Amino acid sequence: MAPEDGWQRVNKLSMLVQLVRLGFQAIIPAVFLLYSSASDAKNLSTVGPIIGAVAMLVIGAVGLSTWLNWYRLRYRVGDSDVKVEKGIISRQARSVPYDRIQDVSLEQKLVPRLLGLVQVKFETGAGGKDELALAYVSEAEGERLREVVRALVEGEQAAEPAAQEAEDAPIAAATPPGRTLFAMGPKRLFTYGLFNFSLVIFAVLLGAAQQFEFLLPFDLWDYIGSFFNNEAVNDAGTYLSSLDMFARIAAILYALGVVLVLGVSTGVVRTFVRDWEFLLERTAKGFRRRRGLLTKTDVVMPVHRVQALVVKTGWLRRRFGWHGLSFISLAQDSGSANHDVAPFAKMDEIAPIAAEAGFSLPDETEQWRRASPKYYTDKAMIVGAVVTLVAMGNIVFGNALAGLAIALLAAVLVLREYFLWNFDRHALDPAQVLSRRGWLAPRLQVASRVKLHSVEIAQGPLARLRGYCDLRFGMAGGSFSFDGLALDDARKLRAAVLDSIAEVDFAKLPR
Amino acid sequence: MDAEPLTKLDPAYTTVMRLEGALMLLPILAGTIALYVSSVLPIWVPGLLFLLIAAVLVIYLPMKRYRSRGYHISDDRLRVVKGVMFHADTVVPFSRVQHLDVEQNPLERMFGIARLILHTAGTHNSSVTLPGLVHADAVTMREEIRAHVKRESL
Numbered sequence: 193m194a195p196e197d198g199w200q201r202v203n204k205l206s207m208l209v210q211l212v213r214l215g216f217q218a219i220i221p222a223v224f225l226l227y228s229s230a231s232d233a234k235n236l237s238t239v240g241p242i243i244g245a246v247a248m249l250v251i252g253a254v255g256l257s258t259w260l261n262w263y264r265l266r267y268r269v270g271d272s273d274v275k276v277e278k279g280i281i282s283r284q285a286r287s288v289p290y291d292r293i294q295d296v297s298l299e300q301k302l303v304p305r306l307l308g309l310v311q312v313k314f315e316t317g318a319g320g321k322d323e324l325a326l327a328y329v330s331e332a333e334g335e336r337l338r339e340v341v342r343a344l345v346e347g348e349q350a351a352e353p354a355a356q357e358a359e360d361a362p363i364a365a366a367t368p369p370g371r372t373l374f375a376m377g378p379k380r381l382f383t384y385g386l387f388n389f390s391l392v393i394f395a396v397l398l399g400a401a402q403q404f405e406f407l408l409p410f411d412l413w414d415y416i417g418s419f420f421n422n423e424a425v426n427d428a429g430t431y432l433s434s435l436d437m438f439a440r441i442a443a444i445l446y447a448l449g450v451v452l453v454l455g456v457s458t459g460v461v462r463t464f465v466r467d468w469e470f471l472l473e474r475t476a477k478g479f480r481r482r483r484g485l486l487t488k489t490d491v492v493m494p495v496h497r498v499q500a501l502v503v504k505t506g507w508l509r510r511r512f513g514w515h516g517l518s519f520i521s522l523a524q525d526s527g528s529a530n531h532d533v534a535p536f537a538k539m540d541e542i543a544p545i546a547a548e549a550g551f552s553l554p555d556e557t558e559q560w561r562r563a564s565p566k567y568y569t570d571k572a573m574i575v576g577a578v579v580t581l582v583a584m585g586n587i588v589f590g591n592a593l594a595g596l597a598i599a600l601l602a603a604v605l606v607l608r609e610y611f612l613w614n615f616d617r618h619a620l621d622p623a624q625v626l627s628r629r630g631w632l633a634p635r636l637q638v639a640s641r642v643k644l645h646s647v648e649i650a651q652g653p654l655a656r657l658r659g660y661c662d663l664r665f666g667m668a669g670g671s672f673s674f675d676g677l678a679l680d681d682a683r684k685l686r687a688a689v690l691d692s693i694a695e696v697d698f699a700k701l702p703r
Numbered sequence: 704m705d706a707e708p709l710t711k712l713d714p715a716y717t718t719v720m721r722l723e724g725a726l727m728l729l730p731i732l733a734g735t736i737a738l739y740v741s742s743v744l745p746i747w748v749p750g751l752l753f754l755l756i757a758a759v760l761v762i763y764l765p766m767k768r769y770r771s772r773g774y775h776i777s778d779d780r781l782r783v784v785k786g787v788m789f790h791a792d793t794v795v796p797f798s799r800v801q802h803l804d805v806e807q808n809p810l811e812r813m814f815g816i817a818r819l820i821l822h823t824a825g826t827h828n829s830s831v832t833l834p835g836l837v838h839a840d841a842v843t844m845r846e847e848i849r850a851h852v853k854r855e856s857l
Binding site: 644645646647648649650651652653655656661664665666667668669670671672673686690693694695696 | 779780786788789790791792793794795796797798799823824825826827828829831
């Protein structure tokens with residue numbers, strides 16, 4: 193290919209990646225199909241050649257379309273925009289101007305990584321599928337694209353204030369020295385994994401069983417049923433029921449132990465795969481985060497694009513002082529709107545990162561306010577009434593034990609509202625709005641006042657009757673609301689926030 | 704700040720809402736006729752039901768809606784109030800407006816009214832709609848806000 197006019201194709205090896213991916217998708221059903229047809233050995237000799245011919249045809253067609261797809265995909269990094277054209281028959285041409293590109297991120301899944309390829313994503317804030325992505329280019333080309341586009345984006349924005357350090361820029365862009373803000377070693381990851389208890393493995397097994405059941409030569413559920421109806425198991429069952437209480441409890445404990453061990457180890461493995469070599473750096477361009485064992489990602493977030501921060505925790509990990517920090521920004525982070533920047537850290541590690549992003553975490557001097565107690569009273573009454581009705585229904589229809597359990601649940605839910613009233617709070621700084629929600633695992637959200645876009649006071653029928661309301665802020669990339677405030681309080685907050693928004697024009701916001 | 708008087712919308716907006724309500728009645732009318740013909744219910748029931756629904760959709764709701772809506776425009780922000788059951792009171796500072804629309808559907812065009820839509824970069828409430836303005840007013844407001852946006856960014 194001759195890149196004289198700037199047009200280029202993606203790396204040839206990406207065809208291989210595509211084929212491997214398609215191959216994997218085809219292999220699993222194929223194996224099942226072969227397995228089930230092989231059980232009728234007589235048919236194999238007649239069906240075999242047909243299957244072979246069809247397979248060759250499919251492989252040929254897939255190969256051709258993969259090549260065509262590669263051949264018809266081209267991109268160009270121009271003076272003012274990035275252009276991508278693709279499509280075999282219906283062509284799609286897309287152009288993204290530099291001043292709309294929020295960031296360029298690189299992602300490496302397992303197979304591309306083995307081949308030294310990366311996927312380049314141009315984040316515009318459109319989110320998800322609408323983002324412009326190039327799959328795949330070589331690592332060096334990816335790095336080059338990122339540097340070029342980033343330098344051009346910076347250039348576009350720096351042009352307005354002053355043409356300062358115009359000659360330094362490319363040099364600085366070449367090797368930005370990163371300062372490590374946060375990193376997680378294997379030890380920290382292991383601790384993190386312990387708290388990531390997950391039973392997803394059971395769901396996966398069950399899902400796989402349902403997905404491929406029709407391909408199995410026997411009926412899976414019948415098989416399981418017959419397994420339990422089996423004499424031996426039956427005997428074991430009668431044996432178990434003849435055991436004394438102690439042995440039964442021991443058996444239940446054993447089963448619970450197995451589930452616990454499986455859940456914890458799943459959590460550890462998942463954490464290792466996702467967050468391996470987690471590294472957060474402060475570079476000249478912003479925050480740079482790298483992580484991943486099989487899929488390696490490399491994301492840069494410009495500091496001024498951080499709209500708000502979220503500090504989360506879990507009910508158990510909180511007892512050990514562990515919290516997680518994430519940023520809300522315009523760009524998306526593999527499906528979720530929040531960027532994890534320190535998923536598992538102590539508060540004194542989180543504070544410097546927050547400060548780096550221009551936010552300050554609340555301290556003792558913070559003027560916390562609480563929401564209207566009426567809001568929680570109403571919620572408690574509604575929840576309590578509904579659940580109590582269910583409990584009464586159960587008792588009336590002779591399910592006394594279940595009824596009592598549900599009644600207990602009702603009491604807990606009502607109690608929870610009381611605690612929520614005690615623990616939910618919000619505050620207004622000179623520069624930021626803060627909210628803390630939750631009882632056992634509170635979630636702290638801090639947003640910059642000038643980066644909000646609109647303020648709404650919303651009331652349902654009940655809220656109007658009782659004089660409270662929800663205060664909702666329009667924020668880019670996320671949602672932010674205070675629920676159940678007293679009306680006067682909400683009005684005061686709104687007036688204060690609006691004044692600070694109106695003072696600064698959107699175009700003058702630090703970009 | 705909530706003391707400021709809200710500007711009412713154009714009265715023609717009520718008429719438009721009444722007509723929209725009447726259009727919604729058409730499928731209900733078909734159902735009523737079907738009920739009447741099949742005569743599962745006493746003859747007078749379908750007709751009465753229809754009249755009740757018509758009264759709510761054409762007379763009651765548009766009136767309540769019109770009364771609950773209003774706006775206030777000051778030199779740097781627009782406040783939009785709406786909602787009969789679910790009340791919403793939104794303020795958008797002009798400095799956060801990304802772009803503006805003035806829209807009319809055929810019914811609105813017949814009565815010379817329009818909707819002004821303010822788009823911001825926020826995810827929640829990213830567009831705030833103010834319906835029921837006289838078309839000329841909507842255009843003037845758009846120009847005013849646009850001038851403000853332009854002045855601020857210069």
